[in-house]
Amino acid sequence: MEKTKNNTLTKITGIFQYFAGALMVPIIILVVCGILMGFASPFVNYIFTKGTMAYSIAYFFMSIAQMIMSNLPLWFLVGLSVGIAKKNKGYAALAGVFMFMAFNLVISKNAELAGFTAQTVNVEHLVNDLGYLEADAIIYTKLFKSVLGVYTYDMSIFSSIICGLTAGMAMNKWGDIKLPNLFEFFQGPKFVILLIPLFAVVFGTLSYYLWPMADRALTALSVYISNSGLFGTFIYGVLNRALLPFGIHHLIANPLLYTDLGGTMIVDGIEYAGIRNIENALIGSPTATSCLVRNLTNGRLPQNFGAFPGAALAMYQAAKPENRKKVAAILVPAVFTAAFVGITEPIEFTILLASPALFYLVHVPLSGLGMVLAEACGVALQGFALVFMIPNLLQPQKMHAMALIWMIPLFFALYYFIFKWAIVKFDLKTPGRETNKEIRLNSKREYQESIGLKKADTKETKTEDVSALATAIIEAFGGETNIQTLENCFSRLRVTVKDTASVKEPEYWVDQLEAIGTMQNGNAYQIIYGPKVANLAAAVKEKLNMNNS
Incomplete structure (x- = not known):
């Protein structure tokens, strides 16, 4: 009976993952909207003079962003x-x-x-x-x-x-x-x-x-979320990170970002619904004096710039002395990736695998705390990673970030001391703690069920270019006939297969196929590749003849 319940749970989770992945497909247009609005609006509102060619070009791009929101x-x-x-x-x-x-x-x-x-x-x-x-x-x-x-x-x-x-x-x-x-x-x-x-x-x-x-009913829920204030923000921050290992955290975020559940606001005479739309409207407004404070992303700034470097330093110092150079070689790029583009899975999955308790009892609630502090202190910035924050320089009068001066060091210290203590106290197997084990960032193995996959063979896979890697990925999934669907979000390949026994083990993906980590729910797999996943997915689809299907 227990196995039946687990199988049912796996299927339900797989359905939610599939829907969450599909829900991420249109997000690229909304990312384009934010970039266009962030870059074009200051030139239209403050910098260029109306009637000039430069103004007209900026106005065209800003109008495209407004059309996307409409x-x-x-x-x-x-x-x-x-x-x-x-x-x-x-x-x-x-x-x-x-x-x-x-x-x-x-x-x-x-x-x-x-x-x-x-x-x-x-x-x-x-x-x-x-x-x-x-x-x-x-x-x-x-x-x-x-x-x-x-x-x-x-x-x-x-x-x-x-x-x-x-x-x-x-x-x-x-x-x-x-x-x-x-x-x-x-x-x-x-x-x-x-x-x-x-x-x-x-x-x-x-x-x-x-x-x-x-x-x-949705209006009542929206009012409740709005009135719940910082408590609601904390719950959001906790759920967002707690659901990350299951790949369905987008289901919590998107209704708040793009519907009335995230609130409404009248900006320059037009009512906008959803946190992301309101934020873009304020960025594009010539009269607004601030970006949106409650945007549910500013709380990731003390995480990406403070917490993860602190956790990484703790893992580095907790590693055996002879392994520290190798540990630094993998942790420094991971920290940079988190800060520059906001891809945090490498460090987060390493924490999760080393100690689920450390992930859920420390990292998850502290993520909620970061959201609360950023909102309570009025932090208002566009973006949560360096690559998305460049437009802030064009409208500094709308940005409020002074609280980050103490928040980022605070989270660095919290994560450093807590992680250092926990790793040493409980002998957690973070990178470099084991003498005879290859030093790498860990993948997210099967988190919901025990999996019985065939042992990976020792044949080396060529990954010199995207085409070769795409071919190797298809083979690792058991061949073209075993792949039922293949899509991608910002950082992950999302694939369903017919036979899980034909799929390579998590170690193989990380060691041989350049993956950051893996996840599985029944026949549904998520292989984490970070920012390069879009090009990689296109190459795999090309070989599977999916681009023309």
Whole structure:
């Protein structure tokens, strides 16, 4: 019975990981939005003179960033459709857009049949003609918005999730369907397109009746999160790091970053919803005097710049003297990577494997504390790593970072002394503590289940270039026929396989295939490669002929 429960938990976790990975596909556009807004807005607002060529060019880029924020559901829709679909991804994107437009149209027509249109949905008409209480009328008017020219419910990215999941899952189920010769034109992915109107009518009509209740519940949750203040920030920081080993921490962050759950704010006469949208709006505003304080990323600054160097120094000093040069050779690049691009998995997984107690009882709560202190002290910066913070130099009047002068040394000291004490006291096997063991940063091995994989062989794998590494990765997953799906987020390959027994052990990935770490949930694997993962995933897909699927 216990094994059945564990298998069920593994499957459920795998589903969440798969969805979290798909949810990260559209994030690249939002990263572009932040970069464009951060660089272009100061030139438009303060530096260049209106009417000059330089001003016009900067204004074009800033307008692109504003367009991205104004059409957030569209980017999530396409990204989710492509991310969920395991095949025929181009058709999945087309089906997703078709579903989205039809879905919103059905909601609009349901409202129209009930007498609610752009002309009638106003407080005066609802109160005087339909007998609504004024408070209820105000709430009802906020339900609606024009989305890509259709007057429908303002569901933010929740409509994208419904439509993207529907299109992607339908493509997975019916994308290869065969039909009789008479209907041969509609077989395969075209059959899914044929089904979209049916899905739109069903889900659109259900949403018309159910969304007002969901909206009220989400509003209440949003108010609770907003009113919870620093306690809510602490809970977010704790959950974000605690869920990292399972690869589903994005599910906690994205609703706050891109929906009303993260709050709303009127900036220059326009209401923005979601922490990331509000932050970008403030960065682009000529009147704002500060970036967003509660952006749920500034708390990572004392971690990336203070905590991890402190932990690394503790691990270095705790290593055997003869191993310290080798330990420094792997820890210094890891610390630099955390500070420069915000990729922290190498150090975090090393901590986790050496001592889960140290990770969950020290690192996780201190991560929450970092979020709280940054918010309480009014730290307001764009980005949490050096590469994302360059635009701060262009608008220093909006940045508030003086508290970091003492916060970063504080976290350095906390991590250094606590980690040094714990490593020595409990003889934790951090890098360099064992005499006859190769010195490297550890991977995240199977964290949820014990795994029974075949022993890795000793054959050396050539990884001189991306193409060779891509070939080796395919072989390590048991060959092309064993790979079912392959996607990537910012730092990880996300792969599902048919037979886990054909997949190489975690040590092989780290020792032979240049991986930073590995994770597994049932048939779902995450191989951590850091910033180079996008190029690597493209090379693997090219060899698997997935780019044209």
